[in-house]
Amino acid sequence: MxxxxxxxxxxxxxxxKVLTNDDLSAFVDTDxxxxxxxxxxHQRHMVADGELTSDMAVAAAxxxxxxxxxxxxxxxxxxxxxxxxxxxxxxxxxxxxxxxxSYQAFAFDIQAVCAGFIYxxxxxxxxxxxxxxxxxxxxxxxxFTKILDWxxxxxxxxxxxxxxxxxxxxxxxxxxxxxxxxxxxxxxxRYRDILYVDGGPSSSKTVGHVRMRGQDVFxxxxxxxxxxxxxxxxxxxxxxxxxxWLIPHQANIRIIDGIQKxxxxxxxxxxxTVAQHANTSAASIPLALSAATRDGRVKSGHxxxxxAIGGGLSWGASLVRYGRP
Ligand code: ACO
Numbered sequence: 615m616x617x618x619x620x621x622x623x624x625x626x627x628x629x630x631k632v633l634t635n636d637d638l639s640a641f642v643d644t645d646x647x648x649x650x651x652x653x654x655x656h657q658r659h660m661v662a663d664g665e666l667t668s669d670m671a672v673a674a675a676x677x678x679x680x681x682x683x684x685x686x687x688x689x690x691x692x693x694x695x696x697x698x699x700x701x702x703x704x705x706x707x708x709x710x711x712x713x714x715x716s717y718q719a720f721a722f723d724i725q726a727v728c729a730g731f732i733y734x735x736x737x738x739x740x741x742x743x744x745x746x747x748x749x750x751x752x753x754x755x756x757x758f759t760k761i762l763d764w765x766x767x768x769x770x771x772x773x774x775x776x777x778x779x780x781x782x783x784x785x786x787x788x789x790x791x792x793x794x795x796x797x798x799x800x801x802x803x804r805y806r807d808i809l810y811v812d813g814g815p816s817s818s819k820t821v822g823h824v825r826m827r828g829q830d831v832f833x834x835x836x837x838x839x840x841x842x843x844x845x846x847x848x849x850x851x852x853x854x855x856x857x858x859w860l861i862p863h864q865a866n867i868r869i870i871d872g873i874q875k876x877x878x879x880x881x882x883x884x885x886x887t888v889a890q891h892a893n894t895s896a897a898s899i900p901l902a903l904s905a906a907t908r909d910g911r912v913k914s915g916h917x918x919x920x921x922a923i924g925g926g927l928s929w930g931a932s933l934v935r936y937g938r939p
Contacts, residue, residue, distance in 0.1 A: 618785035619739045620793040621934050623684070624912075625677025626778040626904035627670045628659045628891070635771070644767045654867025658774025658892035661757045666700045668709040670777035671755035674900070675714060678751065678779035681907065686714040689781075690747025692721035693738050695730025695896035697925075698757040699723060702815050710753065719747075727809075728863055728924025729799075730754055730896030731778070735920070735932055736797040742784050753779040754896035761811055763823035772865070773824070774892035778900025789939040795850035798842050799930040805834065809925040831923075835869045839921045840876040842931035847919070850933045854878055856917050857933075859906060863922030864888035864898040873921070885911065895924065912936060 634657045635646035649655050661670070671694055679685060692714075694707040707721035726733040731754040738750040755777035762770045785793065808830040813822020839862070847854060854877045862870050864887050874884050887902045894901055899920050906912040914937025923929035 618788045618793045620783045622783045623678045623682025623781040624904045624907050626901045627673035628776045629661045631660045642767045654888050655892045656889045661775045667755045667757045668706050671710045671753045672713045674777035674779040682781040686716045689716045689719045691750035692719050693734040695724045695734040695754045697727050726928040728895045729922045729928040731899045732922050732930035739794045750782045756895040756897045769824045776894040776897045778897045792935045795933045796846040797932040798845045801928045805927040836872040846931045846933040857919045858916035860919045861885045865893045
């Protein structure tokens with residue numbers, strides 16, 4: 615069994631429409647200063663009418679494939695992490711497979727809300743490690759603005775839409791300390807009521823809206839994410855000082871800064887996109903990674919640390935040596 619699963623490309627897509635904090639304050643009782651000070655968010659992107667989660671996922675996937683020097687024919691597995699699928703079924707991943715024309719690939723969705731990308735990465739890595747394919751597309755895609763209650767200022771200012779993707783590839787020859795080095799996944803359903811959607815096919819036959827006890831989520835986030843980070847760093851035989859880039863879930867600048875301080879990392883080693891993208895749930899990590907590969911910060915050979923938490927509560931972390939050796 616080959617034991618190196620490389621991450622060989624990243625891509626992203628953001629809808630054209632931008633909603634600034636000032637735009638929001640025209641119809642919600644909020645203001646730019648409050649949102650910036652409490653969250654670090656300046657603006658968010660928003661899907662156009664008729665633009666679907668699968669459309670954004672396909673655009674991000676094509677961008678990642680081109681970054682990896684591959685085509686849709688090269689993919690054996692497609693995993694879409696999303697909480698805002700096109701429809702209740704079939705999976706958004708099936709639609710993505712069809713739109714990409716990757717009929718040789720099997721495809722399915724993963725639902726772990728804001729932790730979805732880490733979960734999809736962990737599952738994709740395991741499938742490749744167990745010989746179920748050579749390459750996997752791991753996509754996070756969200757139309758989160760579709761499940762917001764625009765009269766609830768405690769949630770509607772926090773989220774945005776977008777998609778990001780990475781390509782995982784089984785290395786031809788095992789390469790020590792390259793690729794996905796360690797991933798941990800955690801869930802604690804006792805906290806399901808601090809962040810949830812008040813609807814669903816089985817409970818109400820509706821889509822529902824996001825509900826959140828923000829301060830409770832905040833407390834869990836810093837503690838659980840820094841301990842997951844420490845788990846993967848130790849498991850991979852590294853120390854925090856080895857990390858080239860922390861690429862965290864982009865929920866709130868204060869959570870990101872709190873984790874950076876707990877890990878003892880210099881602030882300039884953290885990729886932050888929360889100001890421009892807001893919280894795009896499962897899309898936020900690959901969107902941030904893609905921004906940092908595109909502008910040249912993240913290079914092949916860099917050690918990347920990912921972490922995310924979301925409804926469930928579900929959370930996890932991953933340590934990856936990016937690129938091809
Ligand atoms: N604009 C203006 N005022 C607001 C707004 C708003 N958008 N929202 C809340 N307020 C008010 C509240 O009503 C409250 O007023 P009061 O004191 O008169 O009662 C005051 O601001 C303070 O509210 P708090 O909830 O105490 O504000 P806090 O500093 O905790 O910030 C926030 C709220 C931003 C939600 C914060 O708790 C947080 O970021 N939590 C993490 C949750 C998160 O990021 N969730 C995303 C999904 S999960 C994830 O991805 C990690």
